[in-house]
Amino acid sequence: MSEEFVLLEPEDQPGDEWEELDVSDTEADRIARRQDREFSEFRERVKDTEQFKLQESVFDDATLAAVYKLVQDGYVDAFGGPVSTGKEASVFEALGGEAGERPEPGSAAAADEHAREVAVKVYRINSSNFRQMRDYLEGDPRFEGIANDKKAVVLAWTRKEFANLKRARKAGVRVPEPIAVQRNVLVMELVGHAEERARRLSEVDVENPETAYEVVREYMRRLYRAGLIHGDLSEYNMIIHDGELVVIDMGQAVTVHHPNAGEFLDRDCENVATFFTRQGIDVDPDDLRAYVTEPEPDPSGEPDRSVDPEPGPANASDRERDT
Template sequence: MKDKIAKADDDVQKIISRKRRKGDEDRKVGSDIFDKRTLETLYKLANQNYLDILNGEISTGKEANVLKGIKGDEYYAVKIYRIATSDFKKMNFYVDGDPRFKIRLNNKHQLITAWVNKEYKNLERLYKAKVNVPKPITSLNNVLILEFIGDEEGNPAKTVKYQKPKDVDRFLDDLLKETYKFINDAKLVHGDLSVYNVMNFNEKPVIIDVSQSVTSDNPIANELLKRDIGNLYNDFRKLGSQMSKEEIETAIGVEDGKILSLKK
């Protein structure tokens, strides 16, 4: 096992330390996210031809880092959940009650794997429903590989928090159309929809971070939906939108914070 870990560590460090492409100014990859389990997982993914290079950080969240991966001439987003710092109580809250995950998981490694699998399955469901989300590529243990959202030079798109839309109302209208499909076609509720979790890619919204998203029949779905509506209303009002909460609810097929109808 020690030899296996040492080889994984050596091979992944080679992947990480290869020469960056000219003009790349991404933040340096922090070594704190590469524990033994993660190193072995990345080694397996590289061995399965999903990755050639890890090329710097795209973003750092409370529980996960998103790195830029390269395979051939293609860029990918590589999301790595940090086992040591993840909020397992929160994860249990969103996993428990999801009909796709019947058993409450107390083992940290198993819960992280279930959490990553949950995000992957949510993205599959959303992508099939033609919601504008990153296409899921694969997942393994605490690592998720996604479609890269950015330009051909490898510059990642920014979230609305850091790149205000040129036409706020038009952007919000497009986002509400995506949210309608999110709820009524994919039958999911995001649960953390805000300017932090919507990317502005060429003035079009791309919804991200769907690990906590729950099915519409989950007991906490309406509670999360009300929170999403409140976030959208408050965030976009600060950006200059004049749309009311009632108009937002109508646009996404909701009344008084409750889903009016879902396709069977």
């Protein structure tokens, strides 16, 4: 195949070295320089704190930029110490406004220090378990076509946890309220206080295990009817505070049409049944699974089949839908 290459016709006066160029500052230039200067000052200020020196591996420049954006938007005013530290993520206490708005000076919200406490969860891009995260992301239609590199996976994982928390709360499941997300940083409700950390279910003596079990299985059912399976539910991912049972760590939660949804649900049921059996309750994981997957009654009297009772590839209709 032959191609024709056409030369452009020169303009009458193309210009020369004496041509005047407008190199004056624009408002955009001034704003950009100010933002760069403010971010540099913010980075130096944070890096000079004792908490940063202890958690330096968490705050690379990209993470600091994400935190800075959250500060600029009013979601975070000040950082406190770590609430929990793990290999993949650290959670810090912080002060911040509600829904991105700082309380008015002198208002009740501004006066109440606890009313402004939030949790800031920072995922480490370099040390996160890339392969395990991909196992939970692959097959989730919300994240089809995700790039095959660690940074993209961690950023998707952070947004996934934010989305899962929002969906769980809409379904009536007590989870930390999601507030904002920026790259690998998630801002959410701080359950408890740093000086009075909410205890995991594994750390407390359950006074009324029957009631606790009824709450857990109902939350599992509500999640399922909202199209989600926790995927790592156990006594280590539920906390107790002020008489409330709160489900945490929703990052790995998958949709009911995920290829491994059935396996994840079975594991959740086994974990929950094992824990409450140790508390003296006779819990059968198969009975729990049947309760969780029971179709929601339809007002017309017909069973609601919008969520299949058997998620995962074991169900032929799911296989057809996922292919």
